[in-house]
Each structure stands twice: as C-alpha cells, then as structure tokens.
Amino acid sequence: MMGRVVIVGAVQTRYEPRKAHQAINELVYEVVAGLLKQTGVRMQEIDSMVTASQDAWDGKTISSMSVNEVVGAYLKSEAKVAADGIQALIYGAARILAGAFDYTLIVAHCKESEGQPDEITKVMFDPFCERPLGLNDAVAAGLQARRYISVAGIDSRALALVSQKNHRSAKRNPLAQRSGDYSLDEILAAPSFADPLTELMAGPRSDGACALLLASAEKAAAFGDRAVCIAGMGNSTDSYWTDRDLSEAEALRQAAQRAYTKAGISPDQVDVAEISARYAHEELLYGEALGLWKREELSALLAEKNPLRKRTKVNPSGGPITGNPTTVAGLARVAEGYLQLAQLAGDRQVPGAQVAVAHGASGVCGQSQSVVILRRGNA
Amino acid sequence: MAAESWAVHQKIEIPFQYTAGPAVTRFLEGLKDKLIVASVCSKCGRRSVPPLSFCGRCWRPIAEFISVSGEGTLLSFTRRAGGDVLYGMIQLEGTDSSLAHYVTGEVGRLRIGCKVAAVWRAGRTGSILDIEGFREVGN
Numbered sequence: 001m002m003g004r005v006v007i008v009g010a011v012q013t014r015y016e017p018r019k020a021h022q023a024i025n026e027l028v029y030e031v032v033a034g035l036l037k038q039t040g041v042r043m044q045e046i047d048s049m050v051t052a053s054q055d056a057w058d059g060k061t062i063s064s065m066s067v068n069e070v071v072g073a074y075l076k077s078e079a080k081v082a083a084d085g086i087q088a089l090i091y092g093a094a095r096i097l098a099g100a101f102d103y104t105l106i107v108a109h110c111k112e113s114e115g116q117p118d119e120i121t122k123v124m125f126d127p128f129c130e131r132p133l134g135l136n137d138a139v140a141a142g143l144q145a146r147r148y149i150s151v152a153g154i155d156s157r158a159l160a161l162v163s164q165k166n167h168r169s170a171k172r173n174p175l176a177q178r179s180g181d182y183s184l185d186e187i188l189a190a191p192s193f194a195d196p197l198t199e200l201m202a203g204p205r206s207d208g209a210c211a212l213l214l215a216s217a218e219k220a221a222a223f224g225d226r227a228v229c230i231a232g233m234g235n236s237t238d239s240y241w242t243d244r245d246l247s248e249a250e251a252l253r254q255a256a257q258r259a260y261t262k263a264g265i266s267p268d269q270v271d272v273a274e275i276s277a278r279y280a281h282e283e284l285l286y287g288e289a290l291g292l293w294k295r296e297e298l299s300a301l302l303a304e305k306n307p308l309r310k311r312t313k314v315n316p317s318g319g320p321i322t323g324n325p326t327t328v329a330g331l332a333r334v335a336e337g338y339l340q341l342a343q344l345a346g347d348r349q350v351p352g353a354q355v356a357v358a359h360g361a362s363g364v365c366g367q368s369q370s371v372v373i374l375r376r377g378n379a
Numbered sequence: 380m381a382a383e384s385w386a387v388h389q390k391i392e393i394p395f396q397y398t399a400g401p402a403v404t405r406f407l408e409g410l411k412d413k414l415i416v417a418s419v420c421s422k423c424g425r426r427s428v429p430p431l432s433f434c435g436r437c438w439r440p441i442a443e444f445i446s447v448s449g450e451g452t453l454l455s456f457t458r459r460a461g462g463d464v465l466y467g468m469i470q471l472e473g474t475d476s477s478l479a480h481y482v483t484g485e486v487g488r489l490r491i492g493c494k495v496a497a498v499w500r501a502g503r504t505g506s507i508l509d510i511e512g513f514r515e516v517g518n
Contacts, residue, residue, distance in 0.1 A: 021384045059391060118459075127397045128407065129429040129507045130479055139466050142457030143479070147468065150455070150491045192460040199460075239435055242468070243427055243476045246455070 004217035005096045006227040007374070009039035010335035015177040015208040015323040018113035024058065028109050029070040031211035039213055039223070041103060043072040046213070048101035050092040051078065052085035052108035052327050056120050071107050084108070084276070085331025086360030086370045089212060090233050096216050103219065108332075109209035110325035117205055124364050126240075137364070141202065142194025144246045144365045145281040149196065151247035152284065152295055156196040158302050159280035160187040163201045163321060165307050166283075170318025172347040177206050177323025203278040206323040210332045225377070228341045231355075232263030232373040241364040252289035252359070252369040259357075259371040260291070267291030270312045270373075271353040272340045274333035276360045278320040287314060290357060290371070312357075316340070316348045330360015334372050341376040402432040405444050410509040413499050417474050419443040427476040448472040449497035450516065456482050456489055469495055469513050481512030489515060 011034035013019075019027060036043060049071045053063040060066065064080035071078065081088045085108025092104035121137035149155060164187060170179035182200060190198040220227040236258070238244050238251035260266060273292055277283035288295055292312050301308050308314050317336040320329040337356035339345040354376045362368040399407065402418055406429050409416040418430035422437040428447060433440055451471035458465050467482035467489075482489065483498065495513040503509035 020386065023384075059389075126429070127395070128399055128403045132507050133466070133480060134462075134464070135466065135479055136459070139457060139459050142459065143455045143466060143468050146457055146491065147455035192458070194457045194459045196457075242429075242479060243431070243435075246468075 005093045005230050006215050006220040007338045008215045008223045008227050009035050009213045010338040011035045012210045013208045014175045015206045019207040024066050025070045027209045028067045031209045035211045046103040046105050048095050049073050049078045049105040050088040051080050052088040054082050057110050083362040084360040092214050102216050104214045107211045108328045110327040111207040112205045112325045113207050138194045140364050141279045145197050148247045148281045159201045160184045161302050161307050162280040162283050163187045166318045166321045170322040173317045176318045201280040203320045204323050206325045208328050210328050210335050226342050228338050229375045231375040232259040234258030234371045237368045249285050249289035255369045255371045256290050259373045263373040270355050270357050272350050272356040273312045273314050274336045274358045276330045313350045333358040337374045402430040406430050407505040411503045411505045414446045416444050417447045426474045428474050428478050453493050453495050483512045483514045
C-alpha cells in the first residue's frame, strides 16, 4: 500500500480543433480558475505545482514559463515535465507523499492548432537514420496499427468498432471534440489517415488543457466524497520503437503490474478504465496490457452488443480518439477517472464506480507508459 | 471577450550539426559501400540495425559490429494520407530489430511477411537515403 494522497478536484476545457480566442496562458487560467471554484481551495493555500508542456509543441523553450503566473507559481515551488501530464501527476503525488506540501496543482496544456503536427512530430525521430525519410507520429501509428492487427489476427473492422464505440460514448461527454453515431462503413470509408487507420480511427488535432488538485491526507477529510484516493501508480519505459515488438506493450504491462500491486487491486476489480488511445488499435493493445482482456478474447468481445465490455467500462468519456491534445491526453484520463469516482461525471457517469484505472503514454508508439489507479473515498 | 484574436505567424529555423557517435558513423560509412552495419551485444547477442552504442537491456557498451544482408522481412507498411511514399518496417535477416524505410512496389501486392531487398542508389554519400528503399522480392 502507498501512503495517502488524494485528488480533490479535476477540471478540463472543452476540446476543440482551434481555440482561436485563447492564448496558452488564458487556456490554462480557465482550468485553474475552474478548479479553485470547484474545490473551494484558495490559491494562497496551494504551495506546489507541477506542469506538463512540450517545447516543440509550444514553439518555445522552457514552455512552463508561459503559464507560471496562471498556475499561481509566483515565488512558489514549480516543476515541469516535458511528457504526458500523467507523469506530472505522478511527480506531484510524490511531492505530497514526501510530506513536503499540502496541495499540489497539476496542469497540462497543448494547442496542437498552433504548430504543424506532422512537422513537429518529425523531431521525435532519430536524426541520422529516420528523419531524412520524413517519418512522423502519423506514419508510426499506421505502421504499428497494421503490425498489431496482423499479429492479433483481426482486421480494420475491429478498429472501426473501437472508433464507433468511443464516438458514441462521447455523445454523453460535453467536453468531447468529436462525437456521433458513425456506422462502421462510414468509419472504414472515411479519408485515410495512415492506412489501415482512417481519419475516424485517429484522434483529430485538438486544443485543450486539464488541471487537477492533489492533497495530503490531513487535508483530504474536509472534501468528503470529493476526495478520491490514488491507490497505486506505475511507470515503465521500453526500448526505442525500432528495437521492440510493436504488437506488444510490455512497458505498459509492467507499469500496470506495479500500480496494481501497490494498490492491492486486480484488473477484475476495475469498474472504469480510461485509456490513452489516440489511435484505435492502441485501445485494443493497451487494454490487454492493463489486464482487462486477453488477446484471444478480442474477437468475441468486439462482437458483443457493447464491444470490449467485460466488467470494466472502457473510455466512457470517448477517450483521445474523440479529441484530446498530446501532453493533456493522459492527465485527462486521470481527470475522467476522478470524475467517475467522485460521482461528478454527469451523463457519462458509470453507476456505482468504485475503482478506476487511468493510463497515459509518451514517445513513439508508446515508448513510455504510466498507470494510475484510483479508489473511491479517501480511506 | 473580443470576437477576434490575432494570430502571429512565425517560422523557427535552427540549423543543427548532430554528432553521430561511433556506431552510427560506422553505419553511415558502410552505406557508401552498400554495407549494412549491425551492432551485436556481447552479453545478450542482440543484433540491431541501425546499430546501437549501448545495449539498454543489458546496460553495457557495444563494441562488436558486423555487416548483415540487405534482405529481410516486411513487418508492416503504411502510407500517410497525402504522401507519395510508402513506409515499411523491415527486419533484416539475422537481426533482432527493425529498420524503418521506404518500400517500393505495388501497394496491393505487399503483404506482411513478404521478403524485401534494399535497392541502392548510385552516387552514395553516407546517408540513410543511399538506400532508395526496399522492394519486394517474392515470398
């Protein structure tokens, strides 16, 4: 068992293709102000903040300095991670568990509309043997998707089913960028993204931000059911994408195992899983690595009326395939898990949810993986 | 809130000279002579192309380099919408990693698992582009 750290609030922006009226600091102010309002905590009480942003996406170095005023970091202890925001949350939780702070604010932002994703993501790749070829995130996603479906023995119809399920779920999520009742044929016939992925099997370019507030055990009591316990956390980083089997997610398997062990929870106790799957195949691959199903069960689970529904409800928010920017996507999964357990998820509420798993990934084809397990109540 | 907010357009251009290090230098040098250099970990024996300077699995420096065949197996392929090239992941014979590169040939004919071979460019300069791409050579 871990020591005690709780989440006491979570706020996200609506996710949109282009927030033309908000600069980055205004976007972040929106979620931080919303969080103070939701929790009733005053900025003066918050003594620590960890932000997540990426210089290449913001088009400036030390990108956290664009937001330091609006996260309340003036003369306080601020740190930044240049990876998915879920890693900022894990870092922030460690700050509280160390006994150093009462409250830690976690914020992630990204405006994918400002740069050019296909160009920016080229910079992730090896400059000697890969960049001259023009590889980018979209190409890597297409390569992984085809590899995965081939090894798993499924076809692009399975990817369409994942997309269909998530866009349908997103109809209940007022923050979602894209939602609707798409037919499988519509999804399969949508313009290509990087085959076998179509545009409806890949999350759209998106702008948004997400903020969570973490609190120590002493502070938790005042929040009642609005305090949700972080029961376990796990990280794991794999080899570079060309030096591993892309049809497996071993790092996630390990990260999940660490988190489940710390939490004393097994995958069959999970009510809600929020998986960072920008691309349809990732939900299938990552759900398996999180222990939610076995690969040999996939075909049967996809044929069900509610696809991929064993015990666990997967991505009731719709997930990143319906629109979440990079850097924000994983932290938003924790936010969604929190909202479910605090019974604040509105129309997308999973009744009686007690345990949630949130997942985030960074790097080419999910090189670095993080898992956070949440349990209802602050005990 | 103002109905409109300005967007300021800029372009960042920063020239770099990336230090290739000994393993990648061997690889690039080899390409000039149509050689594909792989690294071999002295502990686990894993052979990687492009070659590695360190084995992350065993956490040790790599000192052995061999040249491997330009033929291999196609592990995957894709085309980015709007792009005119086909990308593939190729596992070269006798190696344990994969190499991303262009695949030439007809899309309809390509299958995962098919055999492919490097097509070399004339006038090689020591670049990954000394290989034009990989073409299918039958199953």
